[in-house]
Amino acid sequence: MSIAAIIVMIVCIVALWGVASVALVYSLGQEERKLQLIKKQGSFEPYSPQALRDLNRWIEQNNTSEHAQEMRNVHEEQRAALQKCTSYFYTWNRSDIESLKEI
Amino acid sequence: MTTTISREKWGSRFGYLMATIGAMVGAGNIWRLPYVTGENGGGAFLIAYFVLLYLIAVPGLMGETSLGRYTRQGLLGTFRKVYGNNKFVGLGLVILIFNIVLMSYYSSIVGWSIYYAYHAVIGSFTQTQFDTAALWQAFSSNTALSVGMHTVAMLTVTGILLMGIKGGIERMAKWMMPILTVSLIAIAIRGVTLPGAMAGLEFAFSPNWEYLARGETWLAALGQALFSTGLGWGIALTYGSYLGRNDDIPLGGGVFTAIGNTSFGLLAIFAVFPIVFAFGISPTSGAELAFVALASAFGNMTGGYVWALLFFIGFFFANMTTAIAITEVGVTTYKEERDTSRSKAVLTICGIIWLLGIPSAMNSSILGYLDFVVGNWGLPLATLIIMFTIGWKFDANRLRILSLNRGADLYVPKFWESIIRFEIPTIMLFIMAYFLYSNLTATPWKTVSGLAILTLTVPLCMWIMSRRQASAHPATNVGGQSS
Numbered sequence: 001m002s003i004a005a006i007i008v009m010i011v012c013i014v015a016l017w018g019v020a021s022v023a024l025v026y027s028l029g030q031e032e033r034k035l036q037l038i039k040k041q042g043s044f045e046p047y048s049p050q051a052l053r054d055l056n057r058w059i060e061q062n063n064t065s066e067h068a069q070e071m072r073n074v075h076e077e078q079r080a081a082l083q084k085c086t087s088y089f090y091t092w093n094r095s096d097i098e099s100l101k102e103i
Numbered sequence: 104m105t106t107t108i109s110r111e112k113w114g115s116r117f118g119y120l121m122a123t124i125g126a127m128v129g130a131g132n133i134w135r136l137p138y139v140t141g142e143n144g145g146g147a148f149l150i151a152y153f154v155l156l157y158l159i160a161v162p163g164l165m166g167e168t169s170l171g172r173y174t175r176q177g178l179l180g181t182f183r184k185v186y187g188n189n190k191f192v193g194l195g196l197v198i199l200i201f202n203i204v205l206m207s208y209y210s211s212i213v214g215w216s217i218y219y220a221y222h223a224v225i226g227s228f229t230q231t232q233f234d235t236a237a238l239w240q241a242f243s244s245n246t247a248l249s250v251g252m253h254t255v256a257m258l259t260v261t262g263i264l265l266m267g268i269k270g271g272i273e274r275m276a277k278w279m280m281p282i283l284t285v286s287l288i289a290i291a292i293r294g295v296t297l298p299g300a301m302a303g304l305e306f307a308f309s310p311n312w313e314y315l316a317r318g319e320t321w322l323a324a325l326g327q328a329l330f331s332t333g334l335g336w337g338i339a340l341t342y343g344s345y346l347g348r349n350d351d352i353p354l355g356g357g358v359f360t361a362i363g364n365t366s367f368g369l370l371a372i373f374a375v376f377p378i379v380f381a382f383g384i385s386p387t388s389g390a391e392l393a394f395v396a397l398a399s400a401f402g403n404m405t406g407g408y409v410w411a412l413l414f415f416i417g418f419f420f421a422n423m424t425t426a427i428a429i430t431e432v433g434v435t436t437y438k439e440e441r442d443t444s445r446s447k448a449v450l451t452i453c454g455i456i457w458l459l460g461i462p463s464a465m466n467s468s469i470l471g472y473l474d475f476v477v478g479n480w481g482l483p484l485a486t487l488i489i490m491f492t493i494g495w496k497f498d499a500n501r502l503r504i505l506s507l508n509r510g511a512d513l514y515v516p517k518f519w520e521s522i523i524r525f526e527i528p529t530i531m532l533f534i535m536a537y538f539l540y541s542n543l544t545a546t547p548w549k550t551v552s553g554l555a556i557l558t559l560t561v562p563l564c565m566w567i568m569s570r571r572q573a574s575a576h577p578a579t580n581v582g583g584q585s586s
Contacts, residue, residue: 008309015362027359051509071505
């Protein structure tokens, strides 16, 4: 086999099998973590800090939208989970959690 | 809050991932990808393919799965929730019809793989002077046998679907996909150790960089990236509807599904081409590759019985998990729309598919025609409809915030929205226009008739659903709000 073909083959193996294997193992591990949190405290926060920032921004920008109430409900669900739970699925700063207000 | 109906859920994360990847890995990964790769510049094609896979298939699958998880309903229920109680629910019916038509002829392919798995079990390919070309010729010209195998295929699909999402689809996928993986790995190891096998890998991986500048290479890569991942057919949406509210989608339903699906294609390259080249067989694709060339090569290998058995059982599993997924789209939708039991829905949908599949089983020209129409325009149109629905009607921004990033193992940033809104729909329109342009002179009758059928299907479905909506669903939910 030519050197070029060998390089392409190795790149393919890493880009496909490597990525797929890592994704599978990581995903199974993360879902296991979620299960442990549910067993321990009944629930966990559904959104990451970045995702929560997106949610807040949406509510700010679309306050009168027909979908605003649904978004506010989701925000409230997240806020309640962060206040109720002692262990979190995502990584949070204490100050981020304390500064969360009801919308 | 989103109003949802009580429904079954996947039993485990592993089960969902295996079922989803099983849905996407089908005959195309094994008998098409290796050849398309070799014919389109080897490594250069793979690079084009990876780019498109990450740019289109991964984001598209994330969107489709998250819409299903949000609505927690089948195709028509999802469209009703997004569009409201009107004729546009008919767009969901269009996708459903394409799925049923697709399954009507895919069932014949499953039947072929069952027939060859049977021959592998009884050791036909290792008999002295066994002629695989004659076997394929005899099988494909025997109408009764073809219809019989189509029937066996549909009976098997029916049996599995009757056991439900968790007890049927998930349980089967949890066994079938690992067995398929091990089978292909074993064949690949045997294949690359054959004398002359490296020429096969050279054919597949040797990069001809000038191919990257050719439009045909990118089109072939685009076709493979879209069709082999099943994006926009309603499968990801249906399977996503059985996910829990806090299950991850971006990593499992997007990255793993698309990349894992292609990983099977790569495994097939290792399993198929070394053997093909080692035995001096001309590289090809489709039924001829699997049922004539490879079957013959297995017969000439030491321990050929085992290799043929592994290959054809694995090939059958790949086809079966895909067939189950395509059929489940109709089953889930019918069950919800008719508010009936799962058993009734399975028997009805499988019965319809079996009846519709008889002409394709009897005549390969009909199978070819349906594949031409559905593949060239039906599935791109289905993908266009789903992406338009997610991107513009539902609002990609809202879906990303509400559903896609909920419980996500991987944060999906804002640029995902422009892929769903602009990139994928534009590409779909381009593909349909290109297929029209390239086929119009070569096969004018097939092209015009196929387009005419499609053109009529959309307004007809919208008309049917507008009539049905008025009587059956006096009130509905739009994006979770009552209307």
